[in-house]
Amino acid sequence: MTQEIEVKYRVFDEDALLAALRARGVVLSAPVVQDDQAFAPVGWRYGMSKRGVxxxxxxxxxxxxxxxxxxxxxxELVCVEHETVVADRGQMHGALLVMGFVPTVRIVKxxxxxxxxxATVCVDVVDGLGVFVEVEALVAVGGSGEATQERLHGRVCSLGVPVERVTETYDSLLRAGQG
Structure with missing residues (x-):
């Protein structure tokens, strides 16, 4: 089993970021729109810890x-993750409600x-938040998430572009109204 480790940054100069990534041989895909609905367990509220939830x-x-x-x-950015394709978003939404999850925030980017x-690099333009860059790596469960985050952080700093490190997920940022 693996855990996803990521670092995330608010980007102040998208053109400079894209040029710096190109200079390091990073080829980005064409933009795709992702429409995400986040869910939390019943009883969990923003402001509570996310660890272990x-x-x-x-x-x-x-x-x-x-x-x-x-x-x-x-x-928040060191997670055990499981993902699968589903045939029917509406039915999966209903299943999540039956399992005790509640919808929290919609994220479109x-x-x-x-x-x-x-590592994987994602350059995101998030509705209501702006431009971000994420760098993600997969590490065996039990491996040091923080050490991997620091290694990835050093890689982003090496780009020499104006960014601000963010330690929250997009849903938390949107919920807090930080745009």
């Missing part, structure tokens, strides 16, 4: 739907994806 997500992209469950381990050595 399972969260659901329904994503639609290009007419296909995915269900993902993430359980943060040491912080345009995403471009590329590979950077052993």
């Amino acid at each position: 399972p969260f659901g997500r329904l994503r639609t992209q290009g007419g296909r739907h995915w269900f993902t469950v993430k359980r943060p381990v040491s912080n 345009s995403r471009r994806v590329g590979s950077w050595d052993d």
Whole structure:
């Protein structure tokens, strides 16, 4: 089993970011729109810790739907994650409600994806928030999420572009109204 480790940054100069990524050989995909509905367990509220709590997500992209469950381990951006394609978003939404999840925040973004050595880079334009870059790596469960985050952080800093590190997920940022 693996855990997804990510670092996330608010981007102040998208053109500079894209040029710096290109200079390092990162080729980004064409933009795709992702329409995500986040879910939390009944009784969980924003402001409470996310560590150890399972969260659901329904994503639609290009007419296909995915269900993902993430359980943060040491912080919001170090998660055990499971994901699968679902045939019917509406039926999966209903199943999540029956399982004790409630919808929280809708996140719509345009995403471009590329590979950077052993990591995945996502450049996101998030409705209501702006431009972000995420760098993600997969590590065996039990591996140090924080050490991996620091390694990825160093990689982003090496780009030399104006960014601000963010430690929350998009749903938390949207809920807090930080645009």
